[in-house]
Amino acid sequence: MGKERKAHGAHCLVLSFPAQGHINPLLQFSKRLEHKGVKVTFVTTRFITNSINKESSSSTINIEAISDGFDQGGMAAAESHEAYLERFWQVGPETLAQLLDKLDNSGNPVDCVVYDSFMPWALDIAKKFGLIGAVFLSQSNAVNNIYYHVHQGKLKLPLSNTQLLLPGLPPLAPHDMPTFLYAFGTNPAFRNVLVDQFSNIKRADWVLCNTFYDLEPEVTDWLMKILPAVRTIGPTIPSMFLDKQLEDDKCYGFSIFKTEKEACIKWLDDKPNGSVVYVSFGSVAVLDSEQMEEIAFGLRNSGSYFIWVVRASEEEKLPKDFLNASNEKGLVVTWSPQLQVLAHEAVGCFMTHCGWNSTIEALSLGVPAIAVPHMSDQSTNAKFIMDVWEMGIIASVDEKGIVRQQAIENCIRELLESDRGKEIKRNANKWKTLTLDALDEGGSSNKILKSLSPSWFILFL
Numbered sequence: 001m002g003k004e005r006k007a008h009g010a011h012c013l014v015l016s017f018p019a020q021g022h023i024n025p026l027l028q029f030s031k032r033l034e035h036k037g038v039k040v041t042f043v044t045t046r047f048i049t050n051s052i053n054k055e056s057s058s059s060t061i062n063i064e065a066i067s068d069g070f071d072q073g074g075m076a077a078a079e080s081h082e083a084y085l086e087r088f089w090q091v092g093p094e095t096l097a098q099l100l101d102k103l104d105n106s107g108n109p110v111d112c113v114v115y116d117s118f119m120p121w122a123l124d125i126a127k128k129f130g131l132i133g134a135v136f137l138s139q140s141n142a143v144n145n146i147y148y149h150v151h152q153g154k155l156k157l158p159l160s161n162t163q164l165l166l167p168g169l170p171p172l173a174p175h176d177m178p179t180f181l182y183a184f185g186t187n188p189a190f191r192n193v194l195v196d197q198f199s200n201i202k203r204a205d206w207v208l209c210n211t212f213y214d215l216e217p218e219v220t221d222w223l224m225k226i227l228p229a230v231r232t233i234g235p236t237i238p239s240m241f242l243d244k245q246l247e248d249d250k251c252y253g254f255s256i257f258k259t260e261k262e263a264c265i266k267w268l269d270d271k272p273n274g275s276v277v278y279v280s281f282g283s284v285a286v287l288d289s290e291q292m293e294e295i296a297f298g299l300r301n302s303g304s305y306f307i308w309v310v311r312a313s314e315e316e317k318l319p320k321d322f323l324n325a326s327n328e329k330g331l332v333v334t335w336s337p338q339l340q341v342l343a344h345e346a347v348g349c350f351m352t353h354c355g356w357n358s359t360i361e362a363l364s365l366g367v368p369a370i371a372v373p374h375m376s377d378q379s380t381n382a383k384f385i386m387d388v389w390e391m392g393i394i395a396s397v398d399e400k401g402i403v404r405q406q407a408i409e410n411c412i413r414e415l416l417e418s419d420r421g422k423e424i425k426r427n428a429n430k431w432k433t434l435t436l437d438a439l440d441e442g443g444s445s446n447k448i449l450k451s452l453s454p455s456w457f458i459l460f461l
């Protein structure tokens with residue numbers, strides 16, 4: 001098998017879970033591999049590849065699909081998360097094996113499968129085919145550490161209401177921990193997915209983490225002791241964005257949503273530097289109407305310019321007349337070219353739900369954050385944003401768990417107008433420089449990636 005493979009350059013199949021927050025980093029990772037001379041086939045589910053907004057991508061990467069059992073409607077077509085995952089876990093492995101066969105038979109054999117950690121079964125398939133299997137973890141190493149402890153039975157669920165001390169991490173209060181570990185029973189299917197990421201991880205040839213060493217040194221050192229195959233290769237953000245060469249859309253990802261690029265950039269172009277609040281809660285968060293109203297009035301009362309991403313499915317929760325009344329100061333879009341927006345000089349701060357991608361995008365582009373975590377690992381990311389990296393502030397919540405308009409207004413004023421805001425902006429810029437260093441030719445993430453790419457080839461010689 002090895003001899004046959006010698007004739008072609010390394011070919012890597014990169015498999016993503018069908019969610020925007022997974023597709024983006026894995027696609028950017030694919031592009032970086034391609035840049036290093038590795039041939040890449042990017043794979044996600046049929047429903048997603050059919051609905052991908054092709055105009056948002058001029059990538060040369062080959063795209064293939066597997067089935068999740070819901071080719072027509074994806075996750076939304078399933079009765080429940082449980083039903084979706086059960087069916088996907090039945091059909092996915094089978095169709096991945098068929099795809100590997102198909103590529104083999106068409107003269108494009110795969111050498112290595114880089115799979116999303118949400119789908120650990122992909123490692124079994126890779127090994128069945130005698131391939132290298134590398135897992136890609138798309139959350140922070142702090143969060144990896146927490147889920148690893150749960151998987152090992154060292155953190156018992158549901159978590160108790162006390163502060164937690166874990167190796168390589170600052171003390172974590174209950175509200176700093178990923179929500180699924182507390183809300184026992186609210187989404188057991190996804191909690192299992194999160195914990196199962198570590199079920200067979202010791203058999204993976206590499207454990208690729210979408211973070212960089214200087215961002216999480218202590219916890220990375222600890223993880224590497226436990227899992228020697230850990231390699232920090234992030235952030236998987238096109239370095240072109242960091243250099244502000246924004247015109248090249250090739251460096252952008254695929255979007256499941258229709259991106260209002262022209263509208264956003266044109267609107268930003270005539271706003272003063274650092275004056276705009278960019279607001280986005282990512283691709284899945286569903287806010288309740290009360291929270292939407294508080295955000296709307298907080299934004300309006302702050303008197304600042306703002307761009308707010310409100311997905312089409314959330315639009316009806318906007319207060320009546322909000323759009324008309326905010327015409328002068330605000331722009332509401334259903335999806336933005338987030339990296340381009342964050343890299344724009346007019347943007348002064350980012351009100352974010354603290355999904356890991358949004359977190360590292362803000363940090364890499366030196367944009368201070370107002371953290372409004374919603375669920376999952378977002379509260380842990382928020383804790384790091386404020387207390388460890390000191391590049392943002394967490395908006396306070398009331399006893400109902402709602403961030404009130406006054407809190408929103410205060411956070412905006414603090415970041416855009418106060419001395420503390422200036423200090424936070426300096427820190428954010430420091431992280432931007434450190435990100436560029438990590439991605440630079442001699443930088444930590446780039447060196448690791450370079451050392452991995454040829455070995456995918458060498459291993460078969």
Ligand code: UDP
Pocket residue numbers: 020021022024280281282283284285309334335336337338339354355356357358359361
């Ligand atoms: N994003 C975007 N346009 C938007 C909102 C989000 O391009 O209007 C991108 C963002 O840049 C990030 C991803 O969608 O790469 C969201 O991932 P994240 O982990 O932040 O949140 P999730 O959607 O997984 O909750």
